[in-house]
Amino acid sequence: MTAVPWRRPPADGPACFAIIGAGWRAEFLLRIAAAAPEWFTVTGVVARTASRREYLATHWKVPVHATLEDALAARRPDFVVVAVSWDATPECTEAVVRQGIPVLTETPPAPDVPGLRALWQKVGESGLVQVAEQYTRMPGHAARLAAIRSGLIGEPTSADISSTHLYHAVSLLRHYLDVGFTLPVVRATAVTAPLADPLTKDGWRGDATPQPVTTTYAWLDFGGRFATYTFTDNQWWNPLRARRIVVRGSLGEWVDETVVRLVDPFTPVQSVLVRRRVGIDLNLEGVDLDHISLDGQVMYRNRFFGARLSEDDVAVADILADMAAWVRESGPPPYPLAEACQDHLIACAIDDAVKSQQPVLVSPAPWSHAPRPAAT
Structure with missing residues (x-):
């Protein structure tokens, strides 16, 4: 049998990532990893409650931990995926960056415009943060x-x-x-x-x-x-x-x-x-x-x-694989924090325009001069 070139998993092994979060989005990621084990390995899941840790360990057969530090001590991943609530996302993203580990954070990276600006001030120049915006990959x-x-x-x-x-x-x-x-x-x-x-x-x-x-x-x-x-x-x-x-x-x-x-x-x-x-x-x-x-x-x-993934799952798998390639210096950044901040900045302006019923001119933001990755 001849392997199809574009279906070959990475020669340097599966992407190894940890997950912070235990909700439906985390299970989304676990389902993809289970369906494509030659591409992805989940090194651990960080969940706050003992009941969720027990469920994840039993249902998904993955290591579970109460803290990020415990997860990193058990096995250091290529990167960490943050899959928590909007309000908790910035804090978790910052915690991963403090550990010096690349992070793929869920959308949006912060709940509102002040949160976006604060997050960028803290981690924007770290070069460690990408965002799991998968729609262009569908x-x-x-x-x-x-x-x-x-x-x-x-x-x-x-x-x-x-x-x-x-x-x-x-x-x-x-x-x-x-x-x-x-x-x-x-x-x-x-x-x-x-x-x-x-x-x-x-x-x-x-x-x-x-x-x-x-x-x-x-x-x-x-x-x-x-x-x-x-x-x-x-x-x-x-x-x-x-x-x-x-x-x-x-x-x-x-x-x-x-x-x-x-x-x-x-x-x-x-x-x-x-x-x-x-x-x-x-x-x-x-x-x-x-x-x-x-x-x-x-x-x-x-x-x-x-x-046998849905097309949405395929898009998420694609950004996970591209994240691993970027971390391993064999590919471009998949979706930089600056891009996702700009997306949500404009989204917040839509909400503001609905509430005010007036035109809203989107204000300049500190990430607007960040370099853009080449189109993929």
């Missing part, structure tokens, strides 16, 4: 970004996203438009309307009665490039609200999976992203995403093929 977004960066639709001029909330959506909008740390003017409003909400992360509710649900609309003017944001509460889970992505450029536009562009002065053409999924009918390769192509050109490959 297979569909990664494929579209690769095509847009190749110049397929010319210069991107506007983007419209209705999919995920606030800082995640801002990350996508900033990367689709390639606006870097440009400060936008933000206008926003919120409306409430009845909507059935049959499914949440806890499962089916068994109730189809429409309830008042809020939808937020925001318009971000980056000075020559324009973004629109729409999000309905629980849109991640609600099957009654579709996801939408539109990116317009000087030579064409993307609408979800379809791109139309001008190939010569007389010829507009249309193409569609095609997913190769296995496990359908008599395909016996398993149940997985293999790759995404456009007009016969592969725009995205799933290097975790065989782990």
